[in-house]
Amino acid sequence: MQCVVTGGNVKVLAKAIHSLSRIGDELYVEPQQDGLALRSVNSSRSAYACFLFAPLFFSRYSLPNGHDFRCKMAIKSVQSVFRSLATLEKTVEKCHIELDEQKNRLTFTLHCKHGLLKTHNLSYQDSESLQAVFDKEGCGNVFRAQPRLLVDTVVHFPPSLEEVSVSVSDNRMWFRNHVDEEERSKAMVTELCLASDEFDHFAVHAHNSVTFCLKELRGLLVFAESTGLPISMYFDEPGSPVVLSVTDSVLEGNFVLATLSHDDHSFQKNNTKGAPTAPPPPLDDFMNDDMDPYLIAMDTSMAPGTPEASSALTVCSPPQTPAANHSTRLHCEEEEEEEEETVDSDRPPNKKFRSLFFGSVFPSQMSTQPLPDQDVLASDSEEDDS
Amino acid sequence: MPLSTQSQDDNDEQYILVASLDNARNLSNILKAIAFKDHAIFTATPNGLKVTVEDSKCLQANAFIQVEIFQEFTIKEDLVGFQVNLTVLLDCLNIFGGSTAPGLSTALRMCYRGYGYPLTLFLEEGGVVTVCKINTQEPEEPIDFDFCSSNVINKVILQSESLKEAFSELDMTSEVLQITMSPSQPYFRLSTFGNSGNAHYDYSKDSDMMELFKCTTTQTNRYKMLLLKPTTKALALSCKVSVRTDSRGFLSLQYMVRNDDGQICFVEYYCCPDEEVEEE
Structure with missing residues (x-):
């Protein structure tokens, strides 16, 4: 593999890596036909991000000879290549990324001003493909806004805030800090209301409220702001992921974030799509959430047969009583150890994310049978599911 | 007064x-x-x-x-x-x-x-x-590093600006900083060997940051990163730095520091090499 990045694109690449570092500790690198994919997933697999840089993003882009290659590496070490972000634009003229499979090295060479040449030979590990399965196009609620709007919104929340709730009506969007039930008495609620005309695009299909982590959104905002790209947001209902994306002609970035699932909504959630006129959840409803079933998943292609099944998913059943399709899905994921981790009640209290998988249900994708070869959001399996 | x-x-x-x-x-x-x-x-x-x-x-x-x-x-x-x-x-x-x-x-x-x-x-x-x-203390005898300019093998003078960048980015997980000075490629190279791999910073001898380049023999020496770390304080204050190594691989770093009144002072660091390195 050989890629050459020049000029301002070096900074774009560096910013992308920095925003990926908000997600996880490892960077998954996969040179593909359609461009260089950089991905990351967090340890609880509740957040996933992928940047795809099209071949045209590079002044030269060539794939490894004759075989698929993918690897993962500590994201910190890649960040260190682009450490002086502020001066990067002024100092770096050209960046070569080259793969040396003999030495198991990924080499970043920065050609800087004054003839300074920085070479970073980074070791990597072979990895499986990391591929989230999500269908943003299938989401009912779609918004697009200039990064400034979201930056100005998010700035009102303290850095310590972990989650925000986003609710929508036909022509309004509310951002509110999410407060755990036990903290309700002492918490202060900050709410911002954005009118639909502040957005470039505002399409609401269901009056829903979703709660997701702010950290990753902030990471993407830094990227979007520096590149000036508008951010699109796609979501359906509590429990199914929210997708944040930035796109231009040579790159695409997608951040898939788990949303808090509402226990008391799990039965009605399947009806939402069918009845888009269903009343929006009461404003304070998010406060009733049990924090445990913060069920996440990245598998949107799972096939919940019945409302009962999906509710079983959302409450994160112990392994001995999983809903039928839940266990089926887990088995075909070859992710047993992850599953155990997920449901092991002895593990240190994991604040929110008890499940690694989305209990999300996209009604549009429902089938009546669990598929044996389903894709997992963060599959570590050898299968190339792309 | x-x-x-x-x-x-x-x-x-x-x-x-x-x-x-x-x-x-x-x-x-x-x-x-x-x-x-x-x-x-x-x-x-x-x-x-x-x-x-x-x-x-x-x-x-x-x-x-x-x-x-x-x-x-x-x-x-x-x-x-x-x-x-x-x-x-x-x-x-x-x-x-x-x-x-x-x-x-x-x-x-x-x-x-x-x-x-x-x-x-x-x-x-x-x-x-x-x-x-x-209170003053009994003065100790400073160590004589016996670094004479006549034994200097290689010498470069750089504008501090360019070294500041390198030193601020140095991989501190590396135990040593390796300095290669050579009359041919790579001329002047700083290398680190850290947890995530190695990194090399090469300064071309023709760079406009290079004020003087006088290298006669290829020399590669390693210096303890922990020992060199304090030198960044001097580097930060300085406008030019002279890097010299002698025949034993001892390192001399001389920093030219301009004070508030525009006068020039000098700060000098001597450092022992870490270990013998086979020349490449």
């Missing part, structure tokens, strides 16, 4: 060393460049003041404040030596807060009466005088 009245009250006759500065920052700044250990050996000669700090018998830093920097420099002996706690001295020099506002500076008068006496500092700012007495 309260300070001058004060000094009149004192009997200057009793001091073997009196040094005055209108701006104490001209001393404190350059001392910061070598402040990585508490003990500093002061050596005063009619040429000026040399302050030496050492670490692990492997690293030595010298700051030279030549006589021209001082507004007054009176020395009654050929050589006056004492040792003080550098951290305490720096705290005293910044006792008025070390403001960098223009027109507001701390004046300093530094007096030493001789062996067994404290170092006395008269500091004045805005009409307020503080007198600090710092």
